[in-house]
Amino acid sequence: MKEVLVRLDRCVGCHSCEIACAVEHSESKNLFGAVTEKPVPRKRIYVEYSPEQMIPVTMICHHCEDAPCVSVCPTGALTQDEISRVVTHNPDICVGCWTCAMVCNYGMIGKHKERRVAIKCDRCPDREVPVCVVACPTRALAFTEVEDFSGSIRADAALTLARGIVGGGTP
Template structure:
């Protein structure tokens, strides 16, 4: 029997226009109220767990990659970060976090944040209570894709094949 392939969030850099809708959706989803208007006045202020950075002339959505050998899990001395053996998602056990920030210091992507007012590390949980992560749902250009690796590669191949066929038709018609 084949193992179930897990879904991941893939980034399509060529589609990101830097609107930051993903950041806002993430912060609202992780707020107490789950409402944009109410979240704006919450204390503590909701934090985003995804960041759109500008680098080399491109917008780059930076999100936890839930690394296979996650350094944040390895360095967490209290067991506040654990990796689900079935999904591969790195999850935070809130009551175990002491706010030492070791996970934030070692993250190679700089996406583990800090809630200093409650001394707690925060990171992407892929919106575990939703079928589709909020950031992916909010992205107006499809720059964020929630799929298995197989689904994503198939989508990319089909798009490349269509693009090649269009270009060949244009050259033949010229």
């Protein structure tokens, strides 16, 4: 199963993913239309900044296995697809108790301010590749199998090591 995975070392904090996400979830589906829309389109991906290491950190919904947000939802507004593991939210039966937001370790449950219901990543059901991944200019976001992802990290690490040897220094 393909996942959205983050290469933190590649993220430059440009916020492209956030904008693309909000536009994708707007009525007009284009940036110029989206900014004037009411309700204001909301993003479901967040670029945070970690002051400790002074780096941007892209926070995405991991669509966890046996997702805690799904299991605490008393009304079944959050459901998880058994095969793809994608967690989706049905705003019509959300009572806004915010229990899901409290159990999410990554803070990925947002609030639709006008409707006062939860809002979260749906992994772009209309697209083959989620829009945040498409929008990322530095390939910090990848839509890939976990194994392939690790492989790409290994390859990069090997390259760095090799450069160190060729350059005569330690990596």
